Amino acid sequence: MKSLSPERDRRWSGGRKLARQFALCLDRSARNLVDQPEGSPRSTLWKWALPIRLAAIGIPNLLAAGYNYYYNKMLIISGLSPEAQQHLEQVHVVIGVAAFSLGAAAILYWCWLALTRASRTA
Numbered sequence: 001m002k003s004l005s006p007e008r009d010r011r012w013s014g015g016r017k018l019a020r021q022f023a024l025c026l027d028r029s030a031r032n033l034v035d036q037p038e039g040s041p042r043s044t045l046w047k048w049a050l051p052i053r054l055a056a057i058g059i060p061n062l063l064a065a066g067y068n069y070y071y072n073k074m075l076i077i078s079g080l081s082p083e084a085q086q087h088l089e090q091v092h093v094v095i096g097v098a099a100f101s102l103g104a105a106a107i108l109y110w111c112w113l114a115l116t117r118a119s120r121t122a
Contacts, residue, residue: 076088
């Protein structure tokens with residue numbers, strides 16, 4: 001496609017560069033970097049790429065949310081009356097679940113192409 005571009009500066013500047021690109025495409029070791037052979041360890045790991053990425057995003061966020069909840073309970077909620085403690089704890093849980101869900105959805109929406117691009121090319 002680059003060779004057929006109507007704009008001169010988007011095409012290869014000469015036949016030698018085009019020949020190098022063709023030679024690179026025919027080089028088996030270079031080709032295996034892009035398209036892994038079936039059954040290779042890299043092609044097997046690509047099946048788990050999306051769940052690993054999602055876990056890398058979700059686990060630290062869940063740990064941070066749990067720490068935030070514990071910290072707030074120990075320092076803020078424990079100093080209130082029992083009725084206020086129960087009410088504030090319920091509000092905290094509802095807001096935490098809603099905020100975490102919305103944040104996770106936003107991250108997935110904004111990063112979907114990056115999260116799935118490598119999986120589709122494998």
